[in-house]
Amino acid sequence: MRLTTRGRYAVxxxxxxxxxxxxxxxxxxxxxxxxxxxxxxxxxxxxxxxxNGLVDGLRGPGGGYKLGRPGDAISVADVIDAVNETVDATxxxxxxxxxxxxxxxxxxxxxxxxxxxxxxxxxxxxxQLVRRKSVQTLHRMQEPHGKESRPEATV
Amino acid sequence: MRLTTRGRYAVxxxxxxxxxxxxxxxxxxxxxxxxxxxxxxxxxxxxxxxxNGLVDGLRGPGGGYKLGRPGDAISVADVIDAVNETVDATxxxxxxxxxxxxxxxxxxxxxxxxxxxxxxxxxxxxxQLVRRKSVQTLHRMQEPHGKESRPEATV
DNA sequence: ATCATACCCGACCGATTTACTCAGCTTTCG
DNA sequence: CGAAAGCTGAGTAAATCGGTCGGGTATGAT
Numbered sequence: 001m002r003l004t005t006r007g008r009y010a011v012x013x014x015x016x017x018x019x020x021x022x023x024x025x026x027x028x029x030x031x032x033x034x035x036x037x038x039x040x041x042x043x044x045x046x047x048x049x050x051x052n053g054l055v056d057g058l059r060g061p062g063g064g065y066k067l068g069r070p071g072d073a074i075s076v077a078d079v080i081d082a083v084n085e086t087v088d089a090t091x092x093x094x095x096x097x098x099x100x101x102x103x104x105x106x107x108x109x110x111x112x113x114x115x116x117x118x119x120x121x122x123x124x125x126x127x128q129l130v131r132r133k134s135v136q137t138l139h140r141m142q143e144p145h146g147k148e149s150r151p152e153a154t155v
Numbered sequence: 156m157r158l159t160t161r162g163r164y165a166v167x168x169x170x171x172x173x174x175x176x177x178x179x180x181x182x183x184x185x186x187x188x189x190x191x192x193x194x195x196x197x198x199x200x201x202x203x204x205x206x207n208g209l210v211d212g213l214r215g216p217g218g219g220y221k222l223g224r225p226g227d228a229i230s231v232a233d234v235i236d237a238v239n240e241t242v243d244a245t246x247x248x249x250x251x252x253x254x255x256x257x258x259x260x261x262x263x264x265x266x267x268x269x270x271x272x273x274x275x276x277x278x279x280x281x282x283q284l285v286r287r288k289s290v291q292t293l294h295r296m297q298e299p300h301g302k303e304s305r306p307e308a309t310v
Numbered sequence: 311a312t313c314a315t316a317c318c319c320g321a322c323c324g325a326t327t328t329a330c331t332c333a334g335c336t337t338t339c340g
Numbered sequence: 341c342g343a344a345a346g347c348t349g350a351g352t353a354a355a356t357c358g359g360t361c362g363g364g365t366a367t368g369a370t
Contacts, residue, residue: 005358008246012261027316036254041359060367061315076264089158099191102296106167108289109231113275120271124264134263160329182345196330215338216344
């Protein structure tokens, strides 16, 4: 089972994107600063997200990324799957050859666990996260109220 | 979140111990052979299991390990906790300083996930695993029917 | 046109962890 | 005593991770 900073960063970044959905494309530089993530590292993550159709990249000045589909159609599991190769908890990756040719004693247990985790993460969409109170609060705190960073919303 | 081969091995080994509970101490050599795990590696794992009171070691010839308490009082979470330091899914380890001084946007999500996983693993005991049909089947397959390895059960 | 912006891509890197080995101890049974 | 087992610590190859760096390429604005 692999659930590391990579997946966490990816979900955080996607959530940032969802929170600024109405402002047009969001640049990686913005996300990097707001969420405290290395921009170069974000580029790697977004390459994977893009390949999986979770985001669309727009080049040139004023460009950035936007969600590839509505926030209620993107689950946390989708995001983690896109950047990590697997969320499987079994060693054999479901191949059932964890002990020689056969399953190991605990194969089924890990399979169930994987299922549980997957269910949980599949049932949380970006939109649901956006609506959470804790997220809203942090979101407002991250906005620079002082400087005008909303250039005449061209929605 | 860290759920690796170490935890899997530990649970498998503990399950092996539970399956042979009525035979007196089980040596690591037996477990190593039956479950296909390096014996030296098992020694390291059992050092941690012992420190956490999950097993008792008996030295000398005929020695081995036995469960430190009944199989229904040992959960899979106990075992994984003993060999891994943490099963937490948050980056900050619950310290809520994942983004500068504050929580990151997704802190709560990972906290919930950790909770889910912990609940699941806490509610599976070794005894429950022993009673599972799939485990029983594999168990029987692992027993050497040919040679007499049950020395006049001194229960 | 050209320049700045921002996406895009691939190579590289230090640190950490993992799974595992080796060697050498100590305790205890026969 | 001597062999069987637990016990311990040091060491190691490989993998992975988070991250950097340098250089592209598309595109909007001047």
